[in-house]
Amino acid sequence: xxxxxxxKLCDLVDKIKNKKLSSKDITExxxxxxxxxxxxxxxxxxxxxxxLNRAKExxxxxxxxxxxxxxxxxxxxxxxxxxxxxxxxSKILENFIPTYESTxxxxxxxxxxxxxxxxxxDEFAMGSSNETSNYGNVQNPISENLVPGGSSGxxxxxxxxxxxxxxxxxxxxxxxxxxxxxxxxxxLKPTYGSCSRYGIVAFASSLDQAGPMTHDVKDCALLLxxxxxxxxxxxxxxxxxxxxxxxxxxxxxxxxxxxIPKEYKVxxxxxxxxxxxxxxxxxxxxxxxxxIDISLPNTxxxxxxxxxxxxxxxxxxxxxxxxxxYGFRSKGENLIDMYEKTRSEGFGDEVKRRIMIGTYVLSxxxxxxxYLKAQKxxxxxxxxxxxxxxxxxAILTPSTPSSAFKIGEKLNDPVSMYLNDIFTVPINLAGLxxxxxPAGHDNNGFPLGLQIIGKAFDExxxxxxxxxxxxNIGYKNHINDWWIK
Amino acid sequence: xTIDLKTVKHISKLSRISxxxxxxxxLTNDLNSIFKFIEKLNELDTSKTxxxxxVAETTLKLRKDKIESKNIREDILKNSPEKSKDFFxxxxxxx
Numbered sequence: 364x365x366x367x368x369x370x371k372l373c374d375l376v377d378k379i380k381n382k383k384l385s386s387k388d389i390t391e392x393x394x395x396x397x398x399x400x401x402x403x404x405x406x407x408x409x410x411x412x413x414x415l416n417r418a419k420e421x422x423x424x425x426x427x428x429x430x431x432x433x434x435x436x437x438x439x440x441x442x443x444x445x446x447x448x449x450x451x452x453s454k455i456l457e458n459f460i461p462t463y464e465s466t467x468x469x470x471x472x473x474x475x476x477x478x479x480x481x482x483x484x485d486e487f488a489m490g491s492s493n494e495t496s497n498y499g500n501v502q503n504p505i506s507e508n509l510v511p512g513g514s515s516g517x518x519x520x521x522x523x524x525x526x527x528x529x530x531x532x533x534x535x536x537x538x539x540x541x542x543x544x545x546x547x548x549x550x551l552k553p554t555y556g557s558c559s560r561y562g563i564v565a566f567a568s569s570l571d572q573a574g575p576m577t578h579d580v581k582d583c584a585l586l587l588x589x590x591x592x593x594x595x596x597x598x599x600x601x602x603x604x605x606x607x608x609x610x611x612x613x614x615x616x617x618x619x620x621x622x623i624p625k626e627y628k629v630x631x632x633x634x635x636x637x638x639x640x641x642x643x644x645x646x647x648x649x650x651x652x653x654x655i656d657i658s659l660p661n662t663x664x665x666x667x668x669x670x671x672x673x674x675x676x677x678x679x680x681x682x683x684x685x686x687x688x689y690g691f692r693s694k695g696e697n698l699i700d701m702y703e704k705t706r707s708e709g710f711g712d713e714v715k716r717r718i719m720i721g722t723y724v725l726s727x728x729x730x731x732x733x734y735l736k737a738q739k740x741x742x743x744x745x746x747x748x749x750x751x752x753x754x755x756x757a758i759l760t761p762s763t764p765s766s767a768f769k770i771g772e773k774l775n776d777p778v779s780m781y782l783n784d785i786f787t788v789p790i791n792l793a794g795l796x797x798x799x800x801p802a803g804h805d806n807n808g809f810p811l812g813l814q815i816i817g818k819a820f821d822e823x824x825x826x827x828x829x830x831x832x833x834x835n836i837g838y839k840n841h842i843n844d845w846w847i848k
Numbered sequence: 849x850t851i852d853l854k855t856v857k858h859i860s861k862l863s864r865i866s867x868x869x870x871x872x873x874x875l876t877n878d879l880n881s882i883f884k885f886i887e888k889l890n891e892l893d894t895s896k897t898x899x900x901x902x903v904a905e906t907t908l909k910l911r912k913d914k915i916e917s918k919n920i921r922e923d924i925l926k927n928s929p930e931k932s933k934d935f936f937x938x939x940x941x942x943x
Contacts (some may be wrong), residue, residue, distance in 0.1 A: 462923035556904045569902050595911065599904040667886045678863065687862075687936050689927035698939045703866035715865055716878060719856070722863045725880075733886070738899030740889055746902055777878055778885050794903025819903075 364844065366527040369393035371435065372582035373609075377426075379433055385478070386433025388427070388527075390418035393435050394479060397526040403502045403519040404847040405511075407440045408448045409480040417477045429475030430589050438516045439526040440481035442468045442573070443562040447478065450563040452486040452514075455684050455691045455709030465562025467573045474589045475521055482530065483517025485544040487681065488538055490514050490565045491783040492556060492773065495713040500770055503546060503844050509767045512542030519546040520575050523842060529577040529586050533563055535570045536669055537763075537787025540799035541553060543576055543811030546760035547801040547840035549583045549829070550576045552787075553618035556818045558602030559573055559594035567676035568599075570669075570791040573796045580800065580830045584608035587822060606823045615829040617651035621828065622755035627786060629764060636761045636811060639803045643759055643813045647828070648837045652709045655755050658804035659747040664740050665789040666781060671724050671737035672792070677714075678721025684709060716777065745793040752818050757828055761787050761800040763811035786814060796822050801830045801838045807843060851879050 370378065378384040394411045414435055421433040443449045443461035450456045468478060485495040493501040493516025501516045503509040504524035511520040515532030519542030522530050534552035543550025549576045558573040565571065575586035588608050594600040623644065628637070644654050645783045686692035686705035688773040693708045695701030709719070724733035751758065756762055764785055773780045796819070799812040813832065817825035867875065867919045904916040922933060930937040 459927055462920075522887055556906075595909070598908055599902065599906070601904060601906060661892075664889055665894060668887045670886055671883060671889075686929060687938055688924075690929070692929035695939060698941050699864070700866075701939050702864045707866040710865065715863075715867075716875065716882075718863050718865065719859045719875065720882060721881065723851075723855075723859050726859070726862060735899055736889055736894060738893035738901060739897040740892055742897050742900035743892065743894070745903065778881055781882075781885075782919055792903075 364398060364525065365392040368396050370528065371578045372431070372529040373585055375434055376431060376489060380427045382526040386418040386421040389433065390414055390435040390477060390479065393527055395438070396482065398670065399843070399848045400526050400846060401503060401848060403481055403520050404499050405501050405524070406437065406480050406516040407450055407452070407498045407517070410447055410478055411480065411542065414477050414479040421477070426475065430585065431471070432475035433473065433477065433526060435477045435529055436471060437520070437521050438468060438478060438740045439479040439484050439515050439530070439532045440441055440543050440672050441484055441533050441564045442531070443564070444468055444478060444481065447481065449481065449564070451488070452498060453710065453714070454497040455717060457497070457691060459689055463562060466559035466592065466596060466823045467563070470592055472591055473493055476589070477616065479527065482521050484669055485514035486714050487677070488514040489677070489713050489717055491537070491541060491780055493517065494770065494774055495711055497711060503767055504846060505546060505767065506772050507811065507845060510545065510770055512545035512767060514538040515542045515576065519548060522548050522578070523840065529582050530572055531590065532576050532584070533571055533573050534791065535566050535673060536791050537573045537575060537784040538785050540812070540814060541754050541783060542760050543799045545767035545810065547646070547810035547838070548576055548578060549580055549798065549800050550574065551583050551587060551798040552790065552796060553587065553591060553822060554796045557591045557822070559592060559597040559600050561594055561596040565680040569671040569676060569681060570673060571670060577808060578672070580613060580813065580826060580833050581609065581612060583798065584612050600721065603820055608823055610827055611823055613827050614834055616647065616828055616831045618656055619652045619757065620753055620755040620827065621647050621652050622655050622657035622751050622758040624657050624659045624662065624751070624758060624760060626659050627760045629785065632764055635697065635805045636764070639811050639813065640761050642836065643802060645833055646758065646832050650831050651771055651837065655779055656756070658753060658791070659751060659752045661740065661743045661747050662789055662790050663775055665744055665792055668737045668744065668792060669788045670720065670781060671733050672741060674717040674721035675725050675734050676721070678718045678725065679713070681718055693756040742790050746791055746792045754792070757825055760814045760816065762786060762814040766805045766807070766809035768813055790816055795819055796825055797827050798820050798829045800833055801840065802832070802836050809842065851883060852877060
């Protein structure tokens, strides 16, 4: 491995600004390593040739005032990238070449970033293990035959394997934080409305948020600055003053009140995770924070609520894939037959399952019993957080109820797969920001994460708390290059 | 409540997703286990709770009613699986 691959995003920005490295040096290093990574299957589409040209162009006319000048980044294949194939992990979009750029990737380009490729993900971001992708499962670089988490599994694997210095994912129920936790990396889901959803292939519009995935909290703060913007092209984008997250990063958490929700101590949670949580609590206390027991009484209802709201929205959003305007089309005897065959052949099993759940809960006679009921419980879940935030500034929990599992282990049991997101889903339902940071290992040496949940638009605060824990917890990722060709 | 094979076939019609008999049977089992899990919500009394539609508590903004994109006909048609001149082509609908 080139030394360059070991550098973090902020270090690369420094090196390039100090002219110690060129954009070409850096871009080449990450492309070369990516080319040897086919065993991981983290890329769906590469943009290597184009990216190298862009790097050379940058070096000819460098602009060091940009936030990520000449820095190569691979991104989740859920972001539409102009003239670069975007599949959302689905067969139905296997030939889709967007004619426009998503706002988030445009922000990356505007700040000097260079897109080197599109990363694997669960089909339409529906999954927790990257096993629902039409382009094959992704290997976790931590260990062979281990899932990298999902749905941003290609992103987490590529980041942990240092194929890209940082990356972006999307998070509808945990799809940034769970894969970050499974690969020993940092992942942040911003407050709903922070990062524009324009040009992101839609899954569940009231829950979807894009966010940064990085090696450490500093990089995370920088990439969030790059991504987050008010955008009139997204009707739910919120106009608020975005922070200087990197510049204002501060490990001093003296007097901060951190809540520990008793409902997150679930039955059967591995002892290692409980210990890790205790370790986090101790660090907060040692650093002068106040640890306060709180209750989020409706936590147990979050997953059932999510599995009504998300599929309902997905069934509406995915109605657009009809074989007419774009995407895959199957031959049919008539229009209806064409629709039915196109969607049957174009979508994978998990996507079909969720479309059908969504169609059912929205169908005549069941709307009140399921969808309306779920929206009401969603209010109760949000109220729980509102109540808690009268007493505390942020909340600390584990990121996931277990470490990464083996490929295939949970594939035939949808409910057990869904339970993976038990600690992350409530945050999407309430629209809050949350960050997962690597905090320790289980008995197998697989990474485990801690999650810090904040008040709406209080990203700076959770970054600061994460920074403080990161400095004291001494986490190191153990990765050998078993997958290198 | 349980979902039977007939209901699964009805949902598949509504979803415009054709489904083979074998898969429909498997899906019936999957959906039943998922709905058993979902039915936990019935434990809660929500008779006095307002539904939460969106966490972004903003009202939709109005914009000036003017055209912002020009000459994008080609862009729009570019990814179509079948087109003719300026039109999307679909199987014959009207006899």
